[in-house]
Amino acid sequence: MLNKILVVGAGFSGAVIARMLGEKGFHVEVIDKRNHIAGNAFDFHNGHNILVHQYGPHLFHTNNQSVFAFLSRFTDWVDYQHRxxxxxxxxxxxxxxxxxxxxxxxxxxxxxxxxxxxxxxxxxxxxxxxxxxxxxxxxxxxxxxxxxxxxxDQFQAMPKAGYTKMFENLLDHPNIHVRLETAFEKSMEADYMHVFNSMPIDEYYDYSLGPLPYxxxxxxxxxxxxxxxxxxxxxxxxxxxxxxxxxxxxxxxxxxxxxxxxxxxxxxxxxxxxNNNERFYPVKDASGKNRALFLQYKQIENPKTTFIGRLGQYVYLDMHQVVSSSIAIAEKFLKENTL
Structure with missing residues (x-):
């Protein structure tokens, strides 16, 4: 248990954190309730061999050189300027x-x-x-x-073999184990030293303060x-x-x-x-009441869990921002927890 980590969600936030911790010797279990990795960036070749993004277009662009360099370890790129x-x-x-x-x-x-x-x-x-x-x-x-x-944006490109292939490479490490079609249950937490959770924060807390809109x-x-x-x-x-x-x-x-x-x-x-409770975007209203409710959830003391990603942090982030945030979260954890 001293070096076991649970990551809930195999999208960008979870996969980046899993990779960084796995490379430092932690044993990381990644679970996802869906039947595939890559989260909302999942893509596939359809019956006409056209590469389709299952959950809408994911178009990578950033000025963050460190994010681009990190992802470039796991994919080659094709230049693409979106119009x-x-x-x-x-x-x-x-x-x-x-x-x-x-x-x-x-x-x-x-x-x-x-x-x-x-x-x-x-x-x-x-x-x-x-x-x-x-x-x-x-x-x-x-x-x-x-x-x-x-x-x-300085860097505008698409993963040459698609996002799913990039995630396969990202999660391909002997210290990372992935289980799909596996829903998170709080009872799982007892088996791990820490949990990085990308599920909706209000759902995690059983809507005790009220539901957040998505x-x-x-x-x-x-x-x-x-x-x-x-x-x-x-x-x-x-x-x-x-x-x-x-x-x-x-x-x-x-x-x-x-x-x-x-x-x-x-x-x-x-x-x-x-839509079957599929959440894609937190709602950022002009009054700020949704953010205020999220902050109430965030203030609940829970030292064993770090909430990550759009749903866990209730924030509208682009892909490069998710990667940057996840790198920072992993670096902070590694600084405070050495094996």
């Missing part, structure tokens, strides 16, 4: 983030109600004014002709006997229907090409209670 279009009611495709050309085509006074309000309100289940400005400003409106979605997504995967539909990977909808965007997977360069078929996925946001 996004929005489709208007008349079928025209215009550039996102909104730039000068987009403003010219729709009118600057219509930008908020065309691109930001409908997408955001569907995504978060709140009125635009109720959503934290931090979320709205993640993709700022521009005053130039830039067409890149992440124009300022948003979920339903993914609709479709194969079409068409060589290609869109000029870019991602197209956002501007209408008031239930869907937010569609992704055409073969437009990501690490996906094998099929000259006869294309595969698309369109996304339908919803509450996690409408």
């Amino acid at each position: 996004v279009k929005a489709i208007l009611a008349d079928g025209r495709l215009v550039t996102l983030p909104v730039n000068l050309d987009t403003k010219d085509q729709v009118g600057e006074d219509k930008v908020i109600d065309t691109f930001i309000r409908p997408y955001s309100e569907k995504m978060w289940g709140l009125k635009l004014e109720e959503i934290s400005p931090d979320i709205i400003n993640r993709v700022p409106i521009r005053n130039d002709q830039n067409e890149l979605y992440f124009p300022d 948003r979920s997504l339903k993914f609709h995967h479709v194969d079409l006997p068409i060589p290609r539909i869109f000029p870019v990977c991602q197209v956002n909808f501007t209408n008031d229907g239930p869907y937010t965007r569609v992704v055409e997977w073969k437009n990501i360069p690490n996906s094998p090409q099929n000259e006869q078929f294309t595969s698309i996925t369109y996304e339908e946001p919803c509450s996690y209670t409408e």
Whole structure:
């Protein structure tokens, strides 16, 4: 027990911590309730040999050189600069983030109600004014002709063989053992010196202070006997229907090409209670009441458990931020616990 660690969740946060502790001699057991590793970054080759991300597009980008170097130990990369279009009611495709050309085509006074309000309100289940400005400003409106979605990030690439293969390499260590289709139970904690847990923190505490709101997504995967539909990977909808965007997977360069078929996925946001309790995003509201409730949970004394990831820390993080946070958590633990 003195060197046994339990990691709950085989996504980015859990896998990074497991690898770092495993390399330092700890025996790490990783469990996940799903039947696969890689968390929401899980990808697979479908029946047409197109590489599909099961839970929506995961597009790696960062300025953090140490994060990129860490992941580069487990994958080769394919350069990819993400471009996004929005489709208007008349079928025209215009550039996102909104730039000068987009403003010219729709009118600057219509930008908020065309691109930001409908997408955001569907995504978060709140009125635009109720959503934290931090979320709205993640993709700022521009005053130039830039067409890149992440124009300022130095490292923009996709794992050459896919995310799942990268996770296989990340978890391939003699001190790491992975058990899938295994749900966490508190009784497990007695067998380990410490637990790193990526489950929703309110669920862990049996909702004793009340439930935290999360948003979920339903993914609709479709194969079409068409060589290609869109000029870019991602197209956002501007209408008031239930869907937010569609992704055409073969437009990501690490996906094998099929000259006869294309595969698309369109996304339908919803509450996690409408989607088998699958939680994807914590809800950052303008009032801050959700964060305040999380902080009450966080203050519960529990020295044996460290909560990690988006759900455990109740924070909206990109992949590179999850990796950076997890590296810092592992380094802190290793500094305080040497074998």
